[in-house]
Amino acid sequence: MDMQVAKKKLGLKERYAVMTRGLDWTPSYQKMEDIYPYIAYEGIKIHDWDKWEDPFRLTMDAYWKYQAEKERKLYAIIDAFNQNNGHLNVTDARYVNTVKLFISGISPLEYVAHRGFAHAGRAFPGPGPRVACLMQSLDEIRHAQTQVHAISNYNKYYNGMHDFHHMHDRVWFLSVPKSFFDDAITAGPFEFMVSIGFSFEYVLTNLLFVPFVSGAAYNGDMGTMTFGFSAQSDEARHMTLGLEVIKFILEQDPANVPIVQRWIDKWTWRGYRVLTLVAMMMDYMLPKRTMSWKEAWEVYFEENGGALFKDLARYGITMPKCAEQIALEKDHLSHQAWSTFYNYAAAANFHTWMPDEDEMAWLSSKYPESFDKHYRPRYEFWREQAAKGNRFYNKTLPMLCQTCQIPMLFTEPGDPTKICYREVDYKGDKYHFCSDHCKEIFEHEPEKYVQAWLPVHQIYQGNCFPEGTDPTVEGFDPLAAVLKYYNLEHGRDNLDFDISEDKKNFAEWRGQATKNI
Amino acid sequence: MQIDLRTVTIKPLRHTFDNIARRIGADKPASRYQEGTLDMQQTANFHYRPTWDPEHDIYDASRTAIKMADWYAFKDPRQFYYGAYTLARAKQQDTAEANFDFVENRGLAATLPESVRDTVLQLLLPLRHVAWGSNMNNASVCAYSYGTGFSQPHIYQAMDQLGIAQYLTRVGLLLGDVESLDEAKRAWMEDDTWQGLRRYVEDSFVIKDPVELFVAQNVALDGLLYPLVYETIIDDVLSSKGGTAVAMLTQFMTDWFAETRKWVDATVKIAAAESAENKEVMAGWLSQWRDRSAAALLPVARIALGDRTDEVMAEVVQQFNARMAKAGVAI
Numbered sequence: 001m002d003m004q005v006a007k008k009k010l011g012l013k014e015r016y017a018v019m020t021r022g023l024d025w026t027p028s029y030q031k032m033e034d035i036y037p038y039i040a041y042e043g044i045k046i047h048d049w050d051k052w053e054d055p056f057r058l059t060m061d062a063y064w065k066y067q068a069e070k071e072r073k074l075y076a077i078i079d080a081f082n083q084n085n086g087h088l089n090v091t092d093a094r095y096v097n098t099v100k101l102f103i104s105g106i107s108p109l110e111y112v113a114h115r116g117f118a119h120a121g122r123a124f125p126g127p128g129p130r131v132a133c134l135m136q137s138l139d140e141i142r143h144a145q146t147q148v149h150a151i152s153n154y155n156k157y158y159n160g161m162h163d164f165h166h167m168h169d170r171v172w173f174l175s176v177p178k179s180f181f182d183d184a185i186t187a188g189p190f191e192f193m194v195s196i197g198f199s200f201e202y203v204l205t206n207l208l209f210v211p212f213v214s215g216a217a218y219n220g221d222m223g224t225m226t227f228g229f230s231a232q233s234d235e236a237r238h239m240t241l242g243l244e245v246i247k248f249i250l251e252q253d254p255a256n257v258p259i260v261q262r263w264i265d266k267w268t269w270r271g272y273r274v275l276t277l278v279a280m281m282m283d284y285m286l287p288k289r290t291m292s293w294k295e296a297w298e299v300y301f302e303e304n305g306g307a308l309f310k311d312l313a314r315y316g317i318t319m320p321k322c323a324e325q326i327a328l329e330k331d332h333l334s335h336q337a338w339s340t341f342y343n344y345a346a347a348a349n350f351h352t353w354m355p356d357e358d359e360m361a362w363l364s365s366k367y368p369e370s371f372d373k374h375y376r377p378r379y380e381f382w383r384e385q386a387a388k389g390n391r392f393y394n395k396t397l398p399m400l401c402q403t404c405q406i407p408m409l410f411t412e413p414g415d416p417t418k419i420c421y422r423e424v425d426y427k428g429d430k431y432h433f434c435s436d437h438c439k440e441i442f443e444h445e446p447e448k449y450v451q452a453w454l455p456v457h458q459i460y461q462g463n464c465f466p467e468g469t470d471p472t473v474e475g476f477d478p479l480a481a482v483l484k485y486y487n488l489e490h491g492r493d494n495l496d497f498d499i500s501e502d503k504k505n506f507a508e509w510r511g512q513a514t515k516n517i
Numbered sequence: 518m519q520i521d522l523r524t525v526t527i528k529p530l531r532h533t534f535d536n537i538a539r540r541i542g543a544d545k546p547a548s549r550y551q552e553g554t555l556d557m558q559q560t561a562n563f564h565y566r567p568t569w570d571p572e573h574d575i576y577d578a579s580r581t582a583i584k585m586a587d588w589y590a591f592k593d594p595r596q597f598y599y600g601a602y603t604l605a606r607a608k609q610q611d612t613a614e615a616n617f618d619f620v621e622n623r624g625l626a627a628t629l630p631e632s633v634r635d636t637v638l639q640l641l642l643p644l645r646h647v648a649w650g651s652n653m654n655n656a657s658v659c660a661y662s663y664g665t666g667f668s669q670p671h672i673y674q675a676m677d678q679l680g681i682a683q684y685l686t687r688v689g690l691l692l693g694d695v696e697s698l699d700e701a702k703r704a705w706m707e708d709d710t711w712q713g714l715r716r717y718v719e720d721s722f723v724i725k726d727p728v729e730l731f732v733a734q735n736v737a738l739d740g741l742l743y744p745l746v747y748e749t750i751i752d753d754v755l756s757s758k759g760g761t762a763v764a765m766l767t768q769f770m771t772d773w774f775a776e777t778r779k780w781v782d783a784t785v786k787i788a789a790a791e792s793a794e795n796k797e798v799m800a801g802w803l804s805q806w807r808d809r810s811a812a813a814l815l816p817v818a819r820i821a822l823g824d825r826t827d828e829v830m831a832e833v834v835q836q837f838n839a840r841m842a843k844a845g846v847a848i
Contacts, residue, residue, distance in 0.1 A: 007694065018690070018698055019683045023649035025706060029719040038569045060680035061610050068607030071600040085525060111557050111665075115576070118660040118672060122653060131679065134656055138672055142599040145553035149600075152552055156529035163535035169561040182564040185575055453562045487535065505530075513525045 016057035021050070024127040038123045042188035045253035049126025052248050055240040056132070063135065067142070074146060074230045081223045082153040088513050089220040091287035093506035094497055096158045097350040098285045099151055099224060101277060102212065104164040104349055105177045107147040112181040114140035116192055123189040129248070132241050133193075139234040143227075150227045157509075158502050160349040160494075163487045167349055170464070171486050172455035173277075173341075175405045179452060180274050184267075186448070191263050193245045199267035202242035203308065205235060206300040207275055215286045250315040257316045262444070268320040269437040273404040276337045283334035283363065284355060292366035294330045302327070322437045328413045331370040335363075339378065340409045343394035346479065349488055351497035354383045374416050391496055395479060397456045402431040402449055403438035407456075410434050426450065540589065553598035555589055557665040578663040581728040582798050583788050588664025590791065594783050595670075595776065602673050605776075606680070609769055616765040617687065625762040626692050633760040634692055640746065640820045641767075642689045642701030643711055647742070648682035650718035651675075654734040662727035670780055674735060677777070681770055688766050710820065713813035728788065729802050735781050737806035740840070741814055743774035745833045750821045778840075786844040796846060803841055804848040807834065 010018070027035060039046075080086075090096065114137050121133030155161045168174050184195040213228030249256050279293035291299075301323070309319045338352070345352040355363060360379065363371045385392060398407035412420045422433040426446050433439040442449045458464050462471055465481040483490050492501055531538075533547040536556040541547065563575045573580055578588065585591075597605070620626060629637075655675035662668045689698050705711050717738065724730040747770045756764050764771075785803075789796040811834050819826045841848055 007690075010690070010695070014695075018695060019686050020679075022686070022698055022702070023645055023682050025646055025702065027719045027722070029716045030723050035719070035722045041569070059683050060676060061614070061683065063676075064603055064606040064610050064680070068603040071603055075600060085527060108559060112559070114672070115558070115660060115668070118656050118675075122656040122660050130653075130656075134652070134672075134675060134679070137656070137659070138599070138676055141669065141672060144557060145549075145598050145600070148552050148557075149549055152533070155534060156531060157527065159530070161534075162531060165534070165536050165556045165559075169559050175562075175564075178559070178562075179564045182575060186565040186567045186569075188569055448565050448568065451565045453564050458562075509525075509527050512527070 012057060016054065016059065019059050020054070020131055021127045032125065036123060036125045038189050039125065042190050043259055044188075044190045044249060044256050046126075046249075047252055049124075049128070051251065052126050052128035053244060054128045054132065055244050056237055058135065058237075070230050070233065071142075071146075074226055075149075077226045078150050078153075078223055081226070085509070085513065086222050087154055087157060088506070088510050089222070091219040093158070093500075093502045094285065094351070094353065095219045095221065095287050096154060096502060096506075097160070097497075098212070098215065098281050099154050099221070100158075100160040100350040101281060101285075102224070103147065103151045103155075103161050104167050104171070105174055105277060106208070107144055107151070108165065108168040109177055109181045110140050110144035110147065112185055113196055114138075114144060116181075116185040116196060119185070120189040120192050129245070132244075136197075136238055136241060139238065142234070143231050146227045146230065150223045153223065157505070159489070159492045159500070160351075160502075162493075164349075166487050170455075171347075171349060171488070172459075173344075173348060175453065175455045177274050177277070179405050180270055183270065183448075190249065193242075194249075194260060194263040195267040195270075197238070197242035198246050199242075199264060200271050201235065201238045202246075203268060203301070203305055204271040204275060205239065206304070207296055208278055209235065210300070211278055211282045211286075211290060211296060214290045215282065218288045218290050219286055246312070246317075247315075250312075250317065254316075261317055264317065265320045265322065265437075266441050266444075269322040269435075269441065270404060272322065272326055273406060273434075273438070276333060276406065279334035280337040280341065283366070284338045284359075289362060293334045294366060297326070297330050325413045325435065325437065329410065331367055332374070332411060332416050335367070335371065335375040336409050336411065339375070340398075340407060342382065343392065345496060346393040346395070346490075346494050347483065347486075347488075349486070349493050351495065351500050351502065353497040354379050354386065370416065386496070386498075393495070397459060399432055400454045400456050401434035401438050402452055402454070403433060403441050405452065405454060406434055408432065408434050548596065550593070550596035550598050550601065554593075554665050554669060558663070558668065576663055580661055580663070581726045583728040583791075583795050585664075585788070585791055585795075589666045590787050591664065591666035591784060592787075593666070593670050594779050597670060597673055597780075606677070609772060612772075613684065613769045616768055617691070620762045620765055621691065628759075629692070629762060630759045633755050633758050633763070636755065636821050637751075637760070637763050638689065638693050638697050638701065639704070640750065640817065641685055642693075642698060643705040643714075643817075644742075644746070645682045645685045645689070645698075645701070646705050647714065647718060647738075648678045648685065650721065651678035651734055651739070652682065654721055654724075654730055658727045658731050658734075661725075662731075667784070670784075671731070674777065677773060681773070684767070684769055688763075691766070692763075710816045713815075714817055717809055717813040731784070732799065732802040733806040733810075735777075736785060736841075737803060738810045739774070740778070740781070740837050741807070741810050741833055743770065743778075744836060745814060745818055745830070747771045747774065749829060749833065750818070754821060782840065782844045785841065785846060789845045800846050800848055803846055807837060807848065 033040065117133045117137035117140060121130050121137055124130045124133065151161065168178060184192050187195065209228060209232065213225055216224035216228060246260065249260055282289065282291070282293045282296060309317065341348060342352045360376055364376065382392065400407055408419060408421060410420050412418045420435055422436060422439040424431045424433070424439060424442060431442060433442065455464070459482055464485045465471065466484045469481050471478065480490065488494060497503055532544045533552065537547045537551055538544045540555055541551065558576055567573065567575060652675050655671045655678060659668050659671035659675060662671065686698065689701065705715060721730060721733045724733060747767055751767055752764050752771065785799065789799045811830060815826060815830055818830055822829050838848055
């Protein structure tokens with residue numbers, strides 16, 4: 001037999017190049033602009049797609065192998081958690097409300113990310129970014145599904161999340177995260193990558209995942225903690241993609257810099273507004289707190305983000321302007337948000353409550369500048385009223401910001417006693433905004449933002465009642481009809497935690513598990 | 518001695534999410550496939566229309582000529598959600614890895630008759646680009662189709678096809694070298710043999726209707742290409758000429774096609790069974806794309822089949838017709 005000549009082994013980089021980049025070719029039977037129709041209209045100039053650096057050089061065989069191993073572990077833990085009634089080990093049933101927020105507000109966004117990355121992956125003519133995007137698309141459906149599977153068990157025992165898909169498309173406050181992702185996926189593929197890949201996944205993701213996941217761990221929720229950790233190793237890959245996108249676009253052409261800067265400014269602000277939900281989760285909804293919102297912002301945005309923007313300075317990118325205003329709001333954000341939800345607890349799919357004395361002390365220590373002065377007196381008053389049987393539920397509807405869709409609850413930068421209002425006249429209509437930044441975002445793309453589906457407007461126009469509702473009949477109760485449209489069960493899914501079925505059941509079940517009864 | 522393990526039994530308030538209960542008829546425990554698929558895609562109150570496609574909503578059923586009363590009529594018989602999907606592929610990956618090791622460690626590549634080796638390099642390596650095209654097309658169907666029941670399998674299919682392109686690359690590196698890959702790409706771009714197929718793939722890139730694209734790619738092209746190349750040429754013709762090692766290296770593709778065609782057939786069947794109009798549209802697409810792909814594959818098949826090409830191709834087309842008839846569409 002002939003001696004076989006040993007073949008030269010390809011290096012990792014070369015191997016990846018033939019496994020991925022070598023697959024692509026320049027078509028000639030159809031025009032490039034017909035095959036890739038969405039690539040030019042945002043004004044981004046790409047001269048050489050090959051300059052894209054593949055951050056991971058992952059081939060499918062390696063992908064399947066690693067991911068399957070992670071799935072095996074994850075589902076084993078979820079199954080064990082479910083079998084052992086792991087939900088009874090959480091600190092107290094108030095914690096479960098963060099899970100409700102997560103499944104109705106965040107998990108559906110993972111799904112949109114899945115579709116969005118499929119779109120971006122198909123849209124990019126370069127093989128490097130295409131494959132990276134498609135792998136992320138695949139990961140994102142993973143995240144949506146593992147979250148649904150992990151939280152499914154909570155849904156069996158607690159209220160508020162039984163129809164989360166339906167609620168996500170309809171419930172007033174869920175319009176905030178929904179509009180954020182709707183905004184991203186309706187933007188061109190480059191803006192999608194900057195909004196989700198960079199601004200959200202890279203800059204803001206720590207502010208979402210660290211509190212959620214470590215909050216889950218702190219509060220005894222193994223299920224949520226496990227899917228969080230399992231997603232985290234994908235996130236590392238996504239973050240790298242996000243950073244690579246920015247660098248690639250900026251290095252391709254100096255004309256891209258101002259476009260990208262505008263996107264970074266816009267998406268940092270929009271992302272931050274969505275994180276209002278996380279702020280109140282951290283400061284109010286976790287029975288055992290990990291860190292305050294303000295601390296988290298300082299660590300993850302001001303320090304980490306600050307270092308990142310220093311890095312990007314060499315391309316001419318500067319820190320988003322909104323950072324100044326956020327610094328002024330960080331003492332107030334969570335308190336103003338929680339106060340609003342406390343007011344509107346009749347129309348939300350989770351419970352609210354007033355912090356107890358210990359919790360107030362914690363809040364004063366974390367917010368020495370603002371809590372005792374502005375928020376404690378308000379809470380004490382509400383608590384007294386509730387004790388007298390006057391728990392207040394606001395039944396009038398607030399004005400919403402046309403851009404971020406949050407009720408106009410925020411105060412003027414630097415003056416926490418005055419609500420901030422801005423407005424713009426456009427084609428004969430008046431539009432309202434919570435801030436200069438939301439107003440600016442609107443002014444840059446008014447034709448996009450006039451389309452916003454604003455829950456309050458829709459309710460007043462009669463578009464949020466179940467089909468066949470006649471609002472002219474005597475004794476018509478609009479709130480009851482809207483809750484029906486949401487499929488929110490009045491008295492079970494909503495109102496104060498103290499009178500909730502969740503609280504009652506949890507105490508009873510925990511008693512069964514820990515006492516001899 | 519018997520020990521009874523005591524656990525606390527709590528009666529759940531409900532067994533699954535309301536949307537699942539509405540669809541499966543009662544509050545019964547649901548499978549992970551159901552909970553991870555049904556209604557996952559948003560359906561109502563979209564805020565903005567795509568700036569890149571203002572004629573449509575973000576997810577819009579009118580992007581296709583196929584009309585469904587309920588897009589969740591589409592179900593994947595494999596019940597693939599992400600976890601089930603990756604576990605299945607990782608298992609196949611183990612087999613494929615063992616096969617590559619076997620061929621490599623025993624030096625089987627060197628024992629291949631030269632004619633077989635040349636045929637394989639000439640025939641299989643340009644197919645890397647076809648698989649890459651399928652990756653793009655399936656990403657497109659995933660992005661622009663309606664309802665997770667229909668869109669979800671397409672992201673798996675997209676990544677499978679990238680995997681197949683990468684397996685073909687490994688076959689090329691094992692039986693040849695980097696130059697073999699370059700030569701195959703040159704043939705793909707320049708040789709007459711491949712231009713019909715390249716035109717087919719490039720034309721498919723501009724199909725806007727996601728269901729038509731599913732038909733052109735996953736039903737018609739793959740429906741002829743896989744039985745022709747992997748089942749007939751490699752498993753029968755080349756194996757009989759001493760090329761069994763090649764069959765081992767492409768086992769992933771053979772198994773993969775046997776599995777995915779179940780989903781493809783179910784999808785065709787459900788779309789066609791919905792209405793007479795759908796059936797007519799499907800039949801039109803199927804015959805048009807079948808004829809085009811048969812014509813495009815003919816010169817490619819000739820590389821391995823020589824004089825027998827027309828006869829084998831006719832057989833493959835006939836089998837395809839029978840398969841579609843079973844799925845409810847006579848073409």
